[in-house]
Structure formats: structure tokens, C-alpha cells
Amino acid sequence: MVMKNYPPQFKADAVALYQSRPEATIRQVAADLGINPETLRNWVRAAGASRPRGRRAEVPTEPPTPLEEENAALRKKVRELEEEREILRKAAKYFAGGDALVNRFQFVADHHRRYGVKRLCTILGIARSSFYYWRRTAADRAARQAADARLAARIRAVHRESDGTYGVPRITAELREAGERINHKRIARVMRSIGLAGVRLRRRHRTTVADPAAAKAPDLIGRDFTASEPNTKYVGDITYLPLDSGKFLYLATVIDLASRRLAGWAIADHMRTGLVIEALAAAERTRGSLAGAVMHTDHGAQYTSRAFADACRQASVRQSMSAIGSSADNALAESFNATFKRETLQGRKTWSSEREARLDAFRWLSRYNTRRRHSRLGQRSPIAYETALDTTSTTLAQAA
Numbered sequence: 001m002v003m004k005n006y007p008p009q010f011k012a013d014a015v016a017l018y019q020s021r022p023e024a025t026i027r028q029v030a031a032d033l034g035i036n037p038e039t040l041r042n043w044v045r046a047a048g049a050s051r052p053r054g055r056r057a058e059v060p061t062e063p064p065t066p067l068e069e070e071n072a073a074l075r076k077k078v079r080e081l082e083e084e085r086e087i088l089r090k091a092a093k094y095f096a097g098g099d100a101l102v103n104r105f106q107f108v109a110d111h112h113r114r115y116g117v118k119r120l121c122t123i124l125g126i127a128r129s130s131f132y133y134w135r136r137t138a139a140d141r142a143a144r145q146a147a148d149a150r151l152a153a154r155i156r157a158v159h160r161e162s163d164g165t166y167g168v169p170r171i172t173a174e175l176r177e178a179g180e181r182i183n184h185k186r187i188a189r190v191m192r193s194i195g196l197a198g199v200r201l202r203r204r205h206r207t208t209v210a211d212p213a214a215a216k217a218p219d220l221i222g223r224d225f226t227a228s229e230p231n232t233k234y235v236g237d238i239t240y241l242p243l244d245s246g247k248f249l250y251l252a253t254v255i256d257l258a259s260r261r262l263a264g265w266a267i268a269d270h271m272r273t274g275l276v277i278e279a280l281a282a283a284e285r286t287r288g289s290l291a292g293a294v295m296h297t298d299h300g301a302q303y304t305s306r307a308f309a310d311a312c313r314q315a316s317v318r319q320s321m322s323a324i325g326s327s328a329d330n331a332l333a334e335s336f337n338a339t340f341k342r343e344t345l346q347g348r349k350t351w352s353s354e355r356e357a358r359l360d361a362f363r364w365l366s367r368y369n370t371r372r373r374h375s376r377l378g379q380r381s382p383i384a385y386e387t388a389l390d391t392t393s394t395t396l397a398q399a400a
Contacts, residue, residue: 006035014040015047087115087123101126105134152194154180155187159196162372163364165343167191167198170372173379216304220320221296225332227258230386231287234263234317236279236297237333238271239340241357242350249357252279252302254295255336259389260374261382262336263287265365267358273305280308284315291316298322298330340364 006014018029018040026044030037064072090111094103108120108131121128134141158174159166166174168191172184191197227233234254241249250271254264264283268275276297284290295317297303303321312319322330344360351357369382377385 011043012047015043015049018044019049083115084123087111087120091124101130102134105131109135148190148193151182151186152190155190155196156194163343164346165198166373169375170198170379173373216299217309217319217321219296219322220294220318221322223331225257227256230256230258230261230389231263231290231293233257233294234283234290234296235330235333236276236295236303237330237337238276238300238302239337240271241267241341241361243354243357244350244352247354249354249361250275251337251340251361252276253333253336254279254283255333256382257332259382259386260332260376261386262365262369267361269354271302273302273307276302276308277311280311280315280317289316292318294318294320296320296322296330297333340368 014029014033014035017033018024018026021029026041027037030040033040091104091107094107104124104126108117108124108126112120117128117131121131154175155171158171162170168184168188171191172182172187175182175187221233221235225235234256236252236254238250238252241251243249247269249267249269252266252271252275253262255261256263263286264279264281266275266278266282268278280290280295293316295312297320299321302308303319309319340361344364345351351360371381373379373381374385380388
């Protein structure tokens, strides 16, 4: 029978025994003495006893039951799911601007000390090797971003100088001429990143009104819109300039097929024959003489008129006309008109006033010859192309 009341000496000896056996637990000592473990624990506390730290004897434990194993696995899974939910909640802030791969890498870089790279990469669906490569190349990437920022500033300046009309090819040519060694694909990428683009082609409207009874000139061009040298072949056309008031201005042009130079132009609030005669006269003043040149137009009534035919004879110009109703037979002039409207209206449908339309036309048509780069001319302006052509011709003549 277990003794309920223990003498002080017994208690002191029990505490001393516990202190002398650092490898034994209170439960083991109490079992040896035949007393309740809690009773011995209370005696040790009351005595304020302590004992040196030592290695406790390993107590064999019984293997967990299948139910205990299942509960432990479920608890682990719950902890993992809670942690995954916490990670995704934090990661959502990084994806506010889009789920770009770089955002995932940045999240792993910021949180890998707490959750580990492997765990984060698994949850975010990225390869650890990709993350480590991204982190290893951070310095190079920062240098590229700084270079792209400097390039973006230069692109904006060129784009602004062109009144927002230049796209990738012309901006590339402009920067190369300024000494930049740059690839057009990089220009395109940077322009996309800063939201810049050239002005795109708008739907074309026809202004040609043929006169069935008028005399027709033969087609001396045959859709060959090229010339071996300037001042030999020209194309002419009329386009309209819509105003807010519902009225129109009309622009007549004369373009050199060799250099794409706008040799002459005229603008008026009508499209009578006098308009195209004035444009032809302007071209003659520009060139000094048009003798022997071909003037190719459509079958508009202005170009088939007797007055225009007389003007051509006086300038010693041979008339040429495209097929009726075929814009392809005067495609270069049509393309010029479309470009002019695209780059001056820039998405608008009309000019606010006649004055604004005339000033816009004057500025663009002047810049077209002196500044605007042309893909057909190796991204040079018409006057720059003619200057280079004259220089080459002079050099060859001297060599001969």
C-alpha cells in the first residue's frame, strides 16, 4: 500500500536522488520510489532544487497508429496550404501591372529568405535555374535598361521633330545618320514600350472626274514609276482637303519619279483646270525647264482639258495618262496624297479652318523635300538624294 504521508527525510532523499541522476526523468525516479510523479515534482519545486544538465535516457516510444499517421499528414498538408495561400496573397501585389515573368522572379528574390527558393518557384510555376539566371544577370539587365532609357529619349525627340509621323524605319535612319549603331528591331521594341508609333494609312477617297468626250493621251509610263535621272518623268494628281465648315480646299501636285521630289504644287478652293496648270508652272520654275519630260496623270477633266494640253506643249512636256478608273496606273501620286493626309491630319477628319489647312500643307510639303525620309531613296529626303546623285555624276565625269 502506497504511503500517503511522507516524512521530511524521505522527501529530502527523494529530491537528492533526482538531482544525482541527470539522465533520469521525474517519472523514472518516482517509479523507482513508488510515488506519484507529480508528488516528486512538487517536492523538487518546493526545495528549489536543480541538477546539472545531462543527456536523458532515451525512452522507447511506441510507433504511431495508422490514424495518428493520417492525422499528422493532414495537419502538415493544412500548414502547407495555408502557407501557399499566404504566398499567393503577397505575390498578387507584384502582378498588378500584369503577370510578367520578371514580376515572379522579383517576388522570389524578395521573399526567398522566409520561404525558400524551391518552395516559391514551385508555387509560382517557374524553374529555379531561370530564377538564378535572372538574378545572376541583374547587372547586365540594369545596364540595358539604362541604355534603353537613353535611346527612348532620343526616339521621342526624333518622333516629336517629325510631328509624330515617323515610324520605325525613318527613326532608325535618322539615328543612324546621327552616328548611332542601332538595329531597327531594337527601335521597334523601345517604341512599343513607350507607346510611340508612326501615323498609319487611312482610307483613300477619289477626286478624279473623267470627261468621256475629252481627248486622251497615251500611257507612256505603263505602271513603271521609276526614272533613271531627275527631270525626265513626273506624275500629277489632285486631292481634297476637308474643312470643318463642310467645304474643301484642293491640292494639285507634280512629283519627280526619279527622286520623288515635289517639283511643283498649288492649292485653291476649287479644282478647275487653272489649279493643275499652276502646279505645272511651279514645277517648271523649280527645274528651270521641263523640256522633254513626261507628265503622267489620270483622266480627270482638268488633265484632259485643252488648256492643260496647251500648257504642256508650251513647256515641251509630253502628256501621259493612266487607264480610266484604275488608281494603280497612277499609284505613286495616290500614295503621296494618302501620306500627306495621314501625316497632317493625324487621325482627325477635317481641318478647323482654311488657314490651318493651308499652313499645314505649306509646312509639310516643304519639309517633304528637305527633311522627310523616303524608303525608296534609302531613307533620304528627295533633295538629299538629288544632291548625292549630282555629286556622284560629277565624280564620274571627272574620272572619265
